[in-house]
Each structure stands twice: as C-alpha cells, then as structure tokens.
Amino acid sequence: MSNTAWSILNYRRGLLEALARAGARVTIVAPRDAAFAPLTAMGCTCVDLALASQGTRPVEDLRTLASLFRIYRRTRPDVVFHYTIKPNIYGTLAAALARVPSVAVTTGLGYVFLHASRAARIAQGLYRLAFRFPREVWFLNPDDRDAFLSRDLLVHPGRARLLRGEGVDLARFAVRPHAPDGRFRFLLIGRLLWDKGVGEFVDAARQLKARFPEACWQLLGPVGVANPSAISRAEVDAWCAEGLIDYLGEADDVRPHIAAADCIVLPSYREGVPRTLLEAAAMGRIAIATRVPGCVEVVEDGVNGILCEARSAQRLAEAMQRVLCLPAQQRKTMEDAARRKAEREFDEQVVIGAYQRTLDQVSGKTIFLSGKQP
Structure with a gap:
C-alpha cells in the first residue's frame, strides 16, 4: 500500500516482477492513477482507495482506516508492506486490527520532520502509536532511523532495519x-516542492545564466501536487517566461531525460x-546534492559528484560552476565512479x-525471489 500506485510501479517494478515469477499473488492498494493498467498487466490486483494525501482530517482518516481494515479482512494477505506517511500510520493500524502482519517502510521523513507545526506534532504522535505494531520498520538511511529513535517513536527499537535505499535496476x-x-544541461527531477530546493535551483540559474550561455536548467516532475510545500504552476510559468528554466512536464520513463x-x-532539505x-x-551522471540525510548516502563529494550546503542558492551556484x-577527463572519472558506486552499493x-x-x-x-542476500 502506498499513497500512489505510480510510485509502487516505478520504484518497485523489479520486486513486483520477482514476486510474479515466484508465483506470489500481489494486491496493490492505492488511489487509482495511470499505473493501475500496467500493474494489472503484470498480474497484480489493484484496489482503489480514497486517501487524503496531506493534512490531518480526522473524519477522512478514520474512513481510510475503516476501508483498509475491510480490505485486509477480505484479502487476508500473508504480509502487507506500507510506504509513505499515511499508509504507514493508518495502514499499520488497520493491519493490526485485522490481525495481519505488516512491515512499515519509511521512504523519507519529509514535511513532518522539517517543520515544527501542529500537524507535524500530531503525525509524530501517530507514528509513535502505529509503530508499536509492524513486525519490522525499514529505514532507507541511518539518519532517519536515528531520528525515530531519538524522539522515542519506536516502542520496539529492535524491529528497526536499515535498507540503504530501495535499489536501482542496473540493466534498465x-x-x-x-x-x-x-x-x-542541469536537471532536477522530482515533485516540484520548495522542500526539494527548487527555489534555490532557480536562483542559482539566475546567478549563472549570463556567464554560462551554453548551460541550461531543467525541471522534470509534477507541479501543484498535494503537499504543503508545493510550488504552483503559475510560479513555474513565471520562471520559464523569465528564461531561467525549461519545464519538461512529467514523464513515466525518466531515462531519456537523464541520458540527455x-x-x-537535488538541492533537497532532507x-x-x-x-x-x-x-x-x-x-x-555526475550529481550535485545537498549535505543532508539521504543525499550523502549516494553522493561522495569530489568523487562522483559535489555536495553543498542546503537552503543556499549561492553555495548551489558555486557547485554548479x-x-x-x-x-573533460575529470568529469569522465567522476561519471565512472558514479556507476561503480551504484553497482557496488545500490543493486536492486x-x-x-x-x-x-x-x-x-x-x-x-x-x-524464492532470486535476489542477493543483504
């Protein structure tokens, strides 16, 4: 279960294919989107679920909890994997009520840990309640795991597991x-959020564009998404009109854009x-990223990319320069190091x-899924 079927298809395609080859029956629970068709073609059963992706709306969230309880009671899965905040909270509680084993995968701490708001405090309290119940809680980096431990959000610390990313299909x-x-071409891929450092990316382009006319700055990803940190389409259009960036829209397959x-x-805050x-x-490809949890797992400063200070357009512009x-030879050396690191540490x-x-x-x-043992 996740907040989008798109993320299950695009981030866990290799896992789904391995499960299909092993003869497992897989049910996807998420709000309906364009990924339902290819997921069904892969042999998955897709269940549409209404889910408010942001904010705390008690009535809607209770409806989500009740819907998930009914789904889990009906399907009786051997195990449920939950991804993203609301599935981790309400899905885990529903699985506990339905007496179904579950695993919580914290794909990132995001807005809840970046902002000291009432909603963030409520979400952390709900994490503390829900995370009594999963058989395991997976974290993608040690900083996120330590953040949960330091805030006493894990009643059973021994159930924490470190996954170090969800891997990448090296052949694809x-x-x-x-x-x-x-x-x-500098390219930023992701949901267009202020917390992803999109504002700093645009400001850095503004600083450098006149001096480096051969360079261009591109954004790829959904705009105006349901997130408190979302950037509006009007803001993106204004940047395009100013000649600072090219907006490439959204893409189901990012490979041609990365290749170009x-x-x-990724100047993200976390x-x-x-x-x-x-x-x-x-x-x-060389990467520029901020020196924050998650990014430092992938980018080694001066080896396969450059790390810079978060929330600073000036430092980002210096890294781009x-x-x-x-x-050319040093760039090639860093590009080769990037591929070797992916092969060594992030094989799907x-x-x-x-x-x-x-x-x-x-x-x-x-x-038997034919994977390598971690």
Missing part, C-alpha cells in the same frame, strides 16, 4: 552517451535515499533479497 538504467549538441542531462541536481540520485549514478569548469537485487528474508520470516512461507 544503463550508462548512455552524452548528447552531442554542446549544451550543458550532464548533471543531475531525503530517504533519493531515487533520482540512484538512477543518475547508475546511468553514469565547479561542475561547468571541470576538465540486494533489496529484493531483503524482501525475501522478511517474507520468509514474517509469513512462515518460503518464497
């Missing part, structure tokens, strides 16, 4: 040559382990092996 995200047109880019940029950086590394001025098959271990232990059934 293979190295591709650069575009031969002589342009240098020279440097992937991450789990960002998928966009994993995919960029696998495709042999460093990349623009790199000698290791993640599939972690799922296999947990499925065997929690369900009491043996299922």
